Amino acid sequence: MANNIAGKVAIVGVAESDQIGIVPDRSVIQLHAEAAHNALSEAGLTTRDVDGIFTAGVSPMETAEYLGIVPKFMDGTAVGGSSFVIHVGHAAMAIAAGLCSVALITHGESGRSRIGIGGFPQGAQTIRGQFEAPFGLPSPVGAYAMACSRHMAQYGTTSEHLAQIAVSTRGWASLNPKAMYRDPLTIEDVLKSRMISWPFHLLDCCLVTDAGGAIVLTSLERARDLKTHPVVVLGRGESIDHSNISQMHDFTSGPAKVSGKLAFDMAGVRPDELDLAMIYDSFTYTVLMTAEDLGLCKPGEGGAFFAKGRTAPGGVFPVNTNGGGLSYTHPGMYGVFTIIESTRQLRHDYQDQGIRQVKDAKLAVAHGTGGVLSSAGTVILGRA
Amino acid sequence: MADYTKPLPMPDPLTKTFWDSVKAHAMQLQKCGDCQKFIYYPRAVCPYCGSRNLAWKPVSGRGKLYGFTINMGKHPSTAPFSADAPYVIALVELDEGPRLMTNLVGIDPDPTKIKVGMDVVVHYDDVTEQISLAKFKPV
Ligand SMILES: [Zn+2]
Numbered sequence: 001m002a003n004n005i006a007g008k009v010a011i012v013g014v015a016e017s018d019q020i021g022i023v024p025d026r027s028v029i030q031l032h033a034e035a036a037h038n039a040l041s042e043a044g045l046t047t048r049d050v051d052g053i054f055t056a057g058v059s060p061m062e063t064a065e066y067l068g069i070v071p072k073f074m075d076g077t078a079v080g081g082s083s084f085v086i087h088v089g090h091a092a093m094a095i096a097a098g099l100c101s102v103a104l105i106t107h108g109e110s111g112r113s114r115i116g117i118g119g120f121p122q123g124a125q126t127i128r129g130q131f132e133a134p135f136g137l138p139s140p141v142g143a144y145a146m147a148c149s150r151h152m153a154q155y156g157t158t159s160e161h162l163a164q165i166a167v168s169t170r171g172w173a174s175l176n177p178k179a180m181y182r183d184p185l186t187i188e189d190v191l192k193s194r195m196i197s198w199p200f201h202l203l204d205c206c207l208v209t210d211a212g213g214a215i216v217l218t219s220l221e222r223a224r225d226l227k228t229h230p231v232v233v234l235g236r237g238e239s240i241d242h243s244n245i246s247q248m249h250d251f252t253s254g255p256a257k258v259s260g261k262l263a264f265d266m267a268g269v270r271p272d273e274l275d276l277a278m279i280y281d282s283f284t285y286t287v288l289m290t291a292e293d294l295g296l297c298k299p300g301e302g303g304a305f306f307a308k309g310r311t312a313p314g315g316v317f318p319v320n321t322n323g324g325g326l327s328y329t330h331p332g333m334y335g336v337f338t339i340i341e342s343t344r345q346l347r348h349d350y351q352d353q354g355i356r357q358v359k360d361a362k363l364a365v366a367h368g369t370g371g372v373l374s375s376a377g378t379v380i381l382g383r384a
Numbered sequence: 385m386a387d388y389t390k391p392l393p394m395p396d397p398l399t400k401t402f403w404d405s406v407k408a409h410a411m412q413l414q415k416c417g418d419c420q421k422f423i424y425y426p427r428a429v430c431p432y433c434g435s436r437n438l439a440w441k442p443v444s445g446r447g448k449l450y451g452f453t454i455n456m457g458k459h460p461s462t463a464p465f466s467a468d469a470p471y472v473i474a475l476v477e478l479d480e481g482p483r484l485m486t487n488l489v490g491i492d493p494d495p496t497k498i499k500v501g502m503d504v505v506v507h508y509d510d511v512t513e514q515i516s517l518a519k520f521k522p523v
Contacts, residue, residue: 124394131425133391136465137473145453153500198454246485
């Protein structure tokens with residue numbers, strides 16, 4: 001392993017904003033700040049200790065000003081929902097290189113209540129405005145649905161396969177008091193739900209919520225003196241395949257193939273050694289395609305991988321143990337929550353909560369997807 | 385045509401040749417003089433080999449359905465299209481290689497009738513006096 005990162009940096013604090021779900025009395029920047037405060041408190045740190053700031057959606061300038069942080073290192077990589085997973089890798093690099101000592105990654109979105117959000121201009125002279133917008137593709141659902149149609153035609157993936165992912169994820173959500181939807185779900189429920197953009201039913205689609213999330217990292221050496229059990233960054237990877245869905249190279253495989261290989265190789269870990277996987281689930285197909293790209297199963301075998309509750313509570317390979325974007329929360333760029341939940345599982349935070357805790361969890365993959373299957377960030381985390 | 389309310393492209397100096405060719409019902413795309421690949425959307429640099437040796441060439445207008453979705457109802461991101469639902473948005477792979485976002489027309493928006501891989505041909509839709517869109521229909 002020729003790198004200076006693996007195993008040297010730890011996650012020492014993770015948190016959501018005070019409330020997640022429907023939070024009509026908080027602006028975007030408030031959600032960032034609440035989550036930041038909560039994650040730092042968990043580690044026994046304050047904003048005074050932070051010298052590295054990483055964020056997307058809101059700029060590092062605004063976040064630093066709001067929190068009173070004067071950073072020595074900053075990163076505003078904004079490539080959609082994968083951004084915050086990519087930031088974990090960047091923070092690990094910065095700390096390992098001695099460029100900052102305490103890195104704070106913040107996220108916050110008022111996806112549902114729309115308090116304090118900026119606009120998304122779609123100029124008619126942009127690439128998307130000229131070559132995609134005139135054809136009425138619902139965004140982002142239609143882009144993912146269109147990609148899924150190819151996987152179904154090529155590999156025989158079915159609506160039942162997709163529905164099983166939503167059902168298994170709901171199983172985990174039923175164990176999480178913070179999850180927005182906790183009632184049991186059946187495959188029939190998913191298939192009977194309203195068709196949004198064929199082949200996706202309503203229950204193939206993620207929630208739209210308000211939420212913030214934050215992550216604090218420092219060197220493993222310093223982490224040993226802090227309040228939480230350290231969770232170590234073992235590997236990281238990132239990539240981009242396209243921006244516009246019409247330019248995706250292969251509708252059945254995306255940038256997770258690159259980011260995943262980089263992360264697994266750096267960590268020296270094989271997919272079959274993992275105890276759990278936290279995989280971005282904007283839509284059921286997002287999880288299925290990503291599982292194949294990460295090598296959790298072979299290309300085309302995603303349907304079988306998720307079949308019969310194999311990834312549900314009590315199943316052989318736990319996936320999305322917080323209830324995911326499909327049932328727990330999804331404010332728009334969900335990636336930060338894959339890291340938060342992986343960290344809690346690896347710290348054994350749920351050990352008094354029965355099957356919610358993945359037994360003896362030592363190794364996890366957290367994966368973020370951004371844009372329309374466009375960008376990817378993968379992190380391999382281990383219990384120190 | 386004057387009451388067309390859906391998003392329309394605003395051609396730029398480079399892409400104007402493409403939009404003019406669609407308006408003339410004779411689509412042209414850039415072809416790379418070095419790697420010989422056709423390119424879509426139009427660009428300043430070949431995305432396959434990095435060359436700037438690009439020239440406009442006519443294409444057949446024939447291809448295959450690479451993937452599709454059917455917008456079933458009212459979605460906030462496509463409000464101007466709501467009256468058309470259900471309608472088919474498709475990616476078509478031209479015989480010359482590039483893939484285009486388009487609408488599939490001339491067929492029921494029924495997933496049991498539309499097949500990934502089916503043969504399609506261009507159908508020019510003159511949506512306004514200035515702009516035509518290249519849509520596709522089954523052969
Ligand atoms: Zn070329």
